[in-house]
Amino acid sequence: MNYTVRDLGGVREVELRGQLTFEANDDFRQIIEGMEKDGIAECVLNLGGLDFIDSAGLGLLVLANNAGHRASVQLKMKHPRGQVRDMIEISEFHTIIPCEF
Amino acid sequence: MTGASSEGGAAAPAAALAVGGQRVLIGHPRPPAVAVLRSALASVGVRAVDVALDADGLLARVGQGAPDLLVLHLGLLADNLDLIARLRAMNGMRDAPILVLGRFSGAGERQALMRAGATDLIPRPVTRPELAARLRVHLENRSLNRSLQEVIRSLQAYHTGAVQRMTLARDMQLDLLPTTEACGGLERRYAIRLDSHFESSSELGGDIWGARALDDHRFAVFLCDFTGHGVAAALNTFRLHALLTKIDLPGDDPAETLGAINGLLVGLLPESQFATMLYAVVDVRVGAVTYATAGAPKPIVGRPDGALEIGGSLGLPLGVSPKASYRNRHLDFPPGSFLFLFSDALFEARDWDGQLFGYEGVVDLVNGLDSDAELEGGPLRQLLERYFTTMPRPLADDLTALWISRRAEPLDGSG
Structure with a gap:
């Protein structure tokens, strides 16, 4: 997985690319750490560039969401496509992390 | 000097x-x-x-x-x-x-x-x-x-010990699954054929399945897949097994059952761990499957006329949120139908070139089964044999697959 971070006002957009699986663990934890420390109000995960997610990847989304709650950062997702969109719908992750389809 | x-x-x-x-x-x-x-x-x-x-x-x-x-x-x-x-x-x-x-x-x-x-x-x-x-x-x-x-001797001794402990643990894990006798009992009682496949990516796995009789015309079957694999995931299967046997679940209502299990697992599982699960009640008198899913792969039902129906699947995985609620869905299941359930390893596996097998690949595989597969060791066996001609072992994740087929109605009802 690759990612780019862009801050605009208090909103951070993290664009994820590639595959969100267990291998992305270290990178994703850095994203979470930044979210907790950098005093932002909202963090949007742009999933448009992501072409695969598995249950370990969903687990990372849960971690991010819980960290967001603790740090008062609103986590959101947007633009999942293909298999990623299917996974988010099947597991109803948009009910715990708001998602713009 | x-x-x-x-x-x-x-x-x-x-x-x-x-x-x-x-x-x-x-x-x-x-x-x-x-x-x-x-x-x-x-x-x-x-x-x-x-x-x-x-x-x-x-x-x-x-x-x-x-x-x-x-x-x-x-x-x-x-x-x-x-x-x-x-x-x-x-x-x-x-x-x-x-x-x-x-x-x-x-x-x-x-x-x-x-x-x-x-x-x-x-x-x-x-x-x-x-x-x-x-x-x-x-x-x-x-x-x-x-x-x-x-050092080598001590490592060898450690390895031998670890293998022995793992073998014991693996036997214990296999003991969590329905026995051949129990499956045979269900097969006779409900005029079904129940084939299963359980394959861990390492010694221990994070999958578990079960089946049990509810009454004269209904039985329940479930397939559960904990995140990850290996020892940690396997420990969760033991947790679930203990919960299922110790607690009085509303076993004939899939949605309520998942809700109850979710309530027990939330707070019990570590933060990033959860389970996907499908729980189904098969009613052979009504000819229907009622099921609920918690992030589980969509089930496939095949009908006597050869048509396939892919059942819907919506629901938060178990253990993620105490607020999760689940819904029952229904599929027609007349005599001569089959129900195919599997863990995500089946379609998330990659071939030698790194290409994802994909859910469509599974549907194609089911569609391509020989019509007499029932006679040749069963459709599940044929399906997996074909699957593993292109997919490398060991799989990256644990695979469980269940194939339940209802016997076709006898031509002469009077017997």
């Missing part, structure tokens, strides 16, 4: 520590000449030195116990070149360093000695510090080899 001695001692305190307790055997025909060797050995910290004056004495000494290093004077090998081979054949001597000391007549003789099994040759004349240095290298080497062998 004193100066040389202290010089040797000061140069190698660490080596002396490593080689100090080692035992050296010298085979030398002239006792007075042994003094130089003794002194060289003493300078590297070796005190235990035995001396044999001839081949028989040497063999006798080695027979009492292999030394850590053997220094052999060339004189003992005159007309007796096979002495080295005989020494090598003795207990503990296969890897022991054998050094030959002497005035070698030429390359031919040196080659013959090495071929005969000598570890190294020390040509004379040689100064005492040089001799000490050569001896120390071989003693240290011996000591390191010994330690390495000990």
Whole structure:
């Protein structure tokens, strides 16, 4: 997985690319750490560039969401496509992390 | 002499520590000449030195116990070149360093000695510090080899123990699944065929499935997949199994059942761990499957006319949120139908080129089954045989697959 971070006002957009699986663990934890420390109000995960997610990847989304709650950062997702969109719908992750389809 | 001695001692305190307790055997025909060797050995910290004056004495000494290093004077090998081979054949001597000391007549003789099994040759004349240095290298080497062998032995012992423990744990995990007898009981009672496949990506897996009778016309079946695989995921399957057997679940209502299990797992599972699960109640009188899913793969139902229906699947995985609620869905399941349930490993696996197998691939596989697969060891077996012709083993994730088919209605209802 690759990612780019862009801050605009208090909103951070993290664009994820590639595959969100267990291998992305270290990178994703850095994203979470930044979210907790950098005093932002909202963090949007742009999933448009992501072409695969598995249950370990969903687990990372849960971690991010819980960290967001603790740090008062609103986590959101947007633009999942293909298999990623299917996974988010099947597991109803948009009910715990708001998602713009 | 004193100066040389202290010089040797000061140069190698660490080596002396490593080689100090080692035992050296010298085979030398002239006792007075042994003094130089003794002194060289003493300078590297070796005190235990035995001396044999001839081949028989040497063999006798080695027979009492292999030394850590053997220094052999060339004189003992005159007309007796096979002495080295005989020494090598003795207990503990296969890897022991054998050094030959002497005035070698030429390359031919040196080659013959090495071929005969000598570890190294020390040509004379040689100064005492040089001799000490050569001896120390071989003693240290011996000591390191010994330690390495000990480490390897201890690792092997650990590995053997770990494998035994894993095998035991794996047997315990397999014991969580319905027995062949239990499946046979369900098959007879509900006129079904129930085939299952359970394959962990390592010794232990994070999948579990179960099936049980509810009443005369209904039975329940479930397939659950905890995130990850290996020991941690396997421990969660034991948790679930214990919950399912100890707690009175509303087993005939899939949505309520998932809700109840979710309530138990939330707070029990670590933050990033959860389970996907499908719980189904098969009613053979009504001819329907009622099921609910928690993030589980969509089930596939095949009908007697060959049509496939892919059941919907919506629901938060278990253990993520206490607020999760689940819905029941219904699929027609007349005689002659089949229900195919599987964990995500089946379609998330990648072939040799890294291409995802994909859910569509599973549908194609089901569509392509021979119509007489029922006779040839069952459709699940045929499906997996075809699957594994292109998919490499072991899979990256645990695979569980269940195939439940209802027998076609007999043509003559009166029997």
